[in-house]
Amino acid sequence: MITLLLLIPIIGSLLIIPIQEDSIKSQLKMKTIAISTSLLNLFISIFLWLEFDSSTTQYQFVYEFDHLSFCHFNLGVDGISLFFVLLTTFITPIAIISNYTNITKNLKYFLISFLILETLQLALFVVLDLLLFYIFFESVLPILFIVIIVYGSGEFRYRSANLFFLYTLFGSLFMLLAILQIYSYTGSTDFQLISLFEISLDSQKILWLSFFLAFAIKTPLWPFTGWLYRAHADSPLAGSIILAATILKFATYGYIRVLINFLPDASNYFGPLVQTIAIVTLIFASLATIVQQDTKTLIAYSSIAHMSIVILGLFSNNIQGIEGAILLALAHGFVSPALFICVGGVIYDRTGTRVIKYIKGLATYMPIFTILFFIFTLCNTGIPLSLNFLGEQLSLIGIWEINPIISALGATGIVLSACYSIFLYNRISYGVYSPNMNSISLLDISRREFVILISLLIPTILLGIFPNVILDSIHVTISSLIYTY
Structure with a gap:
């Protein structure tokens, strides 16, 4: 199958x-x-x-x-x-x-x-197999590189594609060296055989840092955030959707599958370092998001902030945190593409601009779109009954058990998320109709756009109400992982 x-x-x-x-x-x-x-x-x-x-x-x-x-x-x-x-x-x-x-x-x-x-x-x-994991981790780079250059928009798309390619390739080279070193230790790159082999703590530390660099760039964590917002801003809408929903989850999957699974002692040792980097990334990305004037760049920065909370959950060393991180990663895979469709698809197709100050008063001419955009904006802030809420709460509860201070700092992301999300919605949906759009005939969303947004909204809400649909399937595997951790 x-x-x-x-x-x-x-x-x-x-x-x-x-x-x-x-x-x-x-x-x-x-x-x-x-x-x-x-x-x-x-x-x-x-x-x-x-x-x-x-x-x-x-x-x-x-x-x-x-x-x-x-x-x-x-x-x-x-x-x-x-x-x-x-x-x-x-x-x-x-x-x-x-x-x-x-x-x-x-x-x-x-x-x-x-x-x-x-x-x-x-x-x-x-x-x-760890070597195949590396091959497929890298294999998406040339295709996305070409997609951004050929089908992207903006005069800086060549630079954006180059940064995306070079950042990820640079980090992955260290991952390849670590895989070769693991092969020299174990004589295999098979997941199950590696999990049975005990690696000394000193060796785990070196291997862990090599893998972490690759995953931190792909997440991305500070100071490797420079490529993401540029790639989002200059890629076509479909590229932004794939990048936000699944490409960023490569790192999430890699943290669980490789670092926590194969290098548990080093993951525990470097836990405080990862938590500190995640908090710095969260606050930096959230503050940077508030001042953005390009709608796609704003949503890209908000993705960085939410992925920081995912990292906090993953390195909480307990079931609640890791399961919450998986829920939040999935929720981000629904809500972030929906927001990109709203600002980079629906609005951009009609106005021809992504500059926030040129877009005002959409609620008057696009009421159905404004309602859907408002719901996704609330989901992005983590309101109850959304999958984002459960993911953020479980992640923060998990990290609270080992470090309340880090959890409290992580909770500031919820407040900051509400600030930049509602601020964006209010600026473009209400206010005096922008004179820059006097010559534009704004039509409400089409049937195709409505179906796409509803398709993303339904799982966000249903899984937020019935999270056991996911949790029941992952609980045994995560419990076994924590036992090893």
Whole structure:
């Protein structure tokens, strides 16, 4: 079943390749194939979830390919990776549909890029080999680099793409060295074999720092935040959605799968350092968010702030914190793309600008959009009945048990989040209608945009009311992880 998840997007890409991009009809055919392929993958991943046995810590749906001497694929899913797989298959069709009408030039390569990205992301979450983990961790870089340059907007997109590529590549080089060192210790890069091998604390410290640098850049944590807001600002809408929803979760998954799982002693030793960096990142990103004038840059900075709370939960050394971090990571994967769709899709498509001072009085002309935007803004602040609320509360409760001061400082993120989120909403939704938009005919959201936003809102609210849908599936795996930790 896992192999189907990886192969279906590739099959969809192969079906798109022969189609000539010479008419509206052929473009419609390509879009239909891409969306149908991604939706089929979503249904398969839901079936995988329904068949998942949450009472065991063992990897499930395991598949091994060892017919070639130079290639040994070992795939499987456990409670940690299951929901990251679901998030990836859920977000991909939304990303493709979000640019349904915007991309008309080189459409074929745009659709193929995102289908291949889906396969590469899924492969990262299901591989059970550390070297393959590194390969797929890096494999998304060239595709996103090309997507930002070819389909992005803004005169600085070349610089943004270069920063994204170089930052991530730089950190990952240290991860590769650490993987080679682990191989020299254990003679294998298989997850299960590495977990059985005891590594001395001194060696764990060096390995931990190498992995942490790669994951800190991908999160991103201060002082490596410079690439993210630029990449978001200059990438196409679909690129921002994928980047916020799933690419940033590579680091979240890596912290759990590699650092806490394989290097528990070093993770415990460096816990105070990570908590300090996360607090600095949270306060820096939140204050930077308040003063931003570009809507996509503002949402990008808010992503950094929320991911800082995820880090606090992950390194809380208890079940509540880690489970809360996973919930918040998933909630961020729903709400942040929705906000990007609102500001970088709906508003930008109608006004042609992302500068906040040029956008005012939208509530008068776009009432339905304003209501949905207000709900997502509240979810971004972590109001009750949203998945963000549960994720933030559990993460902060978890860190409270080991360091109340860090937890109190982390809670300031909730207040600051309310400041910049409501401040943004108030500025663009109310007030005197901007004279800069006198020549623009503002229409309320279309049916396509409404479906996309509702699709993101439903899981945010339903999972916020019924979080045990997730917690029951991950509890046994996280409990086993904490026992090792």
